[in-house]
Amino acid sequence: MKNAYAAAQVTQTEVPTDQGEANVRSVQNQTMSLLARRRNDYDVTNAVQVSCPEAVGAAVQEIYSKLYPRAAVRPLEQAFSDFGRMFRGEDPRFHGCDTTYHDMQHSLDVTLACARHIDGFERSQRPAERLGAKRAAVGIITALYHDVGYLRSTHDHTHLQGAEYTRVHVSRGGEFLADYLKQLGLGSEASIARRMIHYTGYERDINRIRLGDERYTRLGHLIGTSDLTAQMADRCYLEKCRDRLYDEFVVGGVARRTLPDGRQMVLYSSPRDLLEKTPGFYAMTLRDRLEGTFASAYQYAARHFGGMHLYMDSVRENLKHLEKVLKENDWSLLRRKPKCFTADNMHWSLPVTRAGGHAHAAHARRA
Ligand SMILES: [Zn+2]
Numbered sequence: 001m002k003n004a005y006a007a008a009q010v011t012q013t014e015v016p017t018d019q020g021e022a023n024v025r026s027v028q029n030q031t032m033s034l035l036a037r038r039r040n041d042y043d044v045t046n047a048v049q050v051s052c053p054e055a056v057g058a059a060v061q062e063i064y065s066k067l068y069p070r071a072a073v074r075p076l077e078q079a080f081s082d083f084g085r086m087f088r089g090e091d092p093r094f095h096g097c098d099t100t101y102h103d104m105q106h107s108l109d110v111t112l113a114c115a116r117h118i119d120g121f122e123r124s125q126r127p128a129e130r131l132g133a134k135r136a137a138v139g140i141i142t143a144l145y146h147d148v149g150y151l152r153s154t155h156d157h158t159h160l161q162g163a164e165y166t167r168v169h170v171s172r173g174g175e176f177l178a179d180y181l182k183q184l185g186l187g188s189e190a191s192i193a194r195r196m197i198h199y200t201g202y203e204r205d206i207n208r209i210r211l212g213d214e215r216y217t218r219l220g221h222l223i224g225t226s227d228l229t230a231q232m233a234d235r236c237y238l239e240k241c242r243d244r245l246y247d248e249f250v251v252g253g254v255a256r257r258t259l260p261d262g263r264q265m266v267l268y269s270s271p272r273d274l275l276e277k278t279p280g281f282y283a284m285t286l287r288d289r290l291e292g293t294f295a296s297a298y299q300y301a302a303r304h305f306g307g308m309h310l311y312m313d314s315v316r317e318n319l320k321h322l323e324k325v326l327k328e329n330d331w332s333l334l335r336r337k338p339k340c341f342t343a344d345n346m347h348w349s350l351p352v353t354r355a356g357g358h359a360h361a362a363h364a365r366r367a
Contacts, residue, residue, distance in 0.1 A: 064133075086148070
């Protein structure tokens with residue numbers, strides 16, 4: 001596994017355009033072999049433990065430093081360390097993360113995906129069109145904090161759960177981020193980041209976000225793409241939709257809405273109903289966002305991985321499995337049991353350092 005990933009990294013600077021069928025098959029085999037061995041709280045390469053801020057921080061900084069050898073990594077180091085403290089509930093200003101779907105693993109998985117998409121993008125552009133070190137750092141920090149709006153202030157006595165902020169969490173995150181970037185010495189980018197974060201949400205029309213800088217707009221597409229593809233590529237995406245996302249939607253007032261005339265509109269009536277609507281959600285997301293507004297920015301992950309479409313292939317695997325569940329009406333096929341990385345579950349603070357020998361490896365295959 002590690003070797004296949006290392007090989008993919010070595011070749012990441014060139015996308016083969018004239019490779020023969022054998023090479024295409026070899027890339028596909030490599031992809032399938034990586035995905036088959038993946039552990040629940042690891043990234044699509046099964047090499048980075050995405051429940052651990054230190055592991056993801058190190059992986060992201062490595063990508064960043066290779067891309068921009070002269071840029072300072074201090075703001076990124078600080079951002080990861082502050083993120084760990086906030087989400088674990090060690091920052092006295094905030095309650096720790098308590099949203100079970102939008103947990104720490106989700107934010108970290110998205111951030112790693114974002115760094116990889118940025119890497120692929122930068123390596124595909126002419127020098128004058130690259131984002132550059134500063135925008136890239138702002139993009140990575142925005143991805144890391146894109147769901148910070150779910151955290152409750154310790155002075156907040158009206159909300160009992162972070163999920164109550166579902167419908168406004170992106171705007172809240174933007175406010176936090178604008179202030180936080182000033183603390184990191186990136187105050188000049190605060191106003192742009194406050195608007196750019198909306199590419200991860202549904203609170204604003206993403207086609208009407210004006211950043212006044214084409215490269216930031218493209219960066220917003222990379223962040224939005226990473227948010228969607230990393231979560232849908234999660235090894236336990238389907239189980240998390242059923243066991244966690246539906247509950248968040250109920251608490252957040254998304255599953256049922258009260259219309260101005262007092263009537264109730266039911267969007268999702270049960271966890272099963274949410275999963276039954278997931279293929280439709282994906283089709284719409286692919287059309288309107290991934291291949292629409294975001295202009296197929298997901299391709300840049302393959303540039304990073306030497307031709308392997310690890311995120312999109314994982315998404316398609318999940319959707320294929322969901323189709324089987326729906327067709328056979330056999331919900332027992334969703335049997336994965338992912339850990340939850342909220343502040344109450346402190347086990348995630350311990351990174352796994354030993355190579356191999358991991359307990360979940362035995363559960364690598366669904367069947
Ligand atoms: Zn998210």
